[in-house]
Amino acid sequence: MHIFIAFLHHLAAFGLVSALVAELALLQLSFSQEVAKKIRAFDALYGACAGLIVLMGALRVMYFEKAPDYYLHSAPFLLKMGLFALVGLISLYPTIVFLKWGASLKAGALPPLSAGQRQNLLRILALELFGVLGIILAAVLMAKGVQI
Numbered sequence: 001m002h003i004f005i006a007f008l009h010h011l012a013a014f015g016l017v018s019a020l021v022a023e024l025a026l027l028q029l030s031f032s033q034e035v036a037k038k039i040r041a042f043d044a045l046y047g048a049c050a051g052l053i054v055l056m057g058a059l060r061v062m063y064f065e066k067a068p069d070y071y072l073h074s075a076p077f078l079l080k081m082g083l084f085a086l087v088g089l090i091s092l093y094p095t096i097v098f099l100k101w102g103a104s105l106k107a108g109a110l111p112p113l114s115a116g117q118r119q120n121l122l123r124i125l126a127l128e129l130f131g132v133l134g135i136i137l138a139a140v141l142m143a144k145g146v147q148i
């Protein structure tokens, strides 16, 4: 069972990175209703992966790996949780923007997207990717018992 849970944790992590990269690439194309719909679909995938990561991660902490006490005393684990919360927090902005596009798309119109807003979205998505890089490094350190 613990192998399956670990597999799902990794799968969701790769899925989350793929969704972020897809959103970054799509946002650089010329903007259309089709592009907006695809970005919203990838953001839904991003949300689903984040949910699965937390669920599988919590199960691993509580039941399937080292004891919870190990993780609570691991600085890389706490760093990983902090970075995860930070990435989640900054991802609220793109998600809210993409959700707001829903009304225009439903009416068959192109959602509003200024050049400045597109730049902000690209910056935030890139920052999220850097945050995930840090999370992966922290994950390896905590798994190997390295203290920082």
Ligand code: HEM
Pocket: 009, 013, 016, 053, 054, 056, 057, 058, 060, 061, 065, 066, 071, 081, 084, 132, 135, 136, 139, 140, 142, 143, 144
């Ligand atoms: C974007 C978010 C996350 C990513 C990319 C990620 C990635 C990873 C990776 C790559 C590993 C394997 C490390 C290794 O074996 O070398 C791992 C292990 C693990 N992760 Fe995550 N993780 C994320 C979020 C979380 C969260 C939110 C939790 C807890 C609630 C969590 C708990 C764990 C645990 C317990 C392990 C097992 C470590 C061990 O073998 O002792 N992860 N994670």
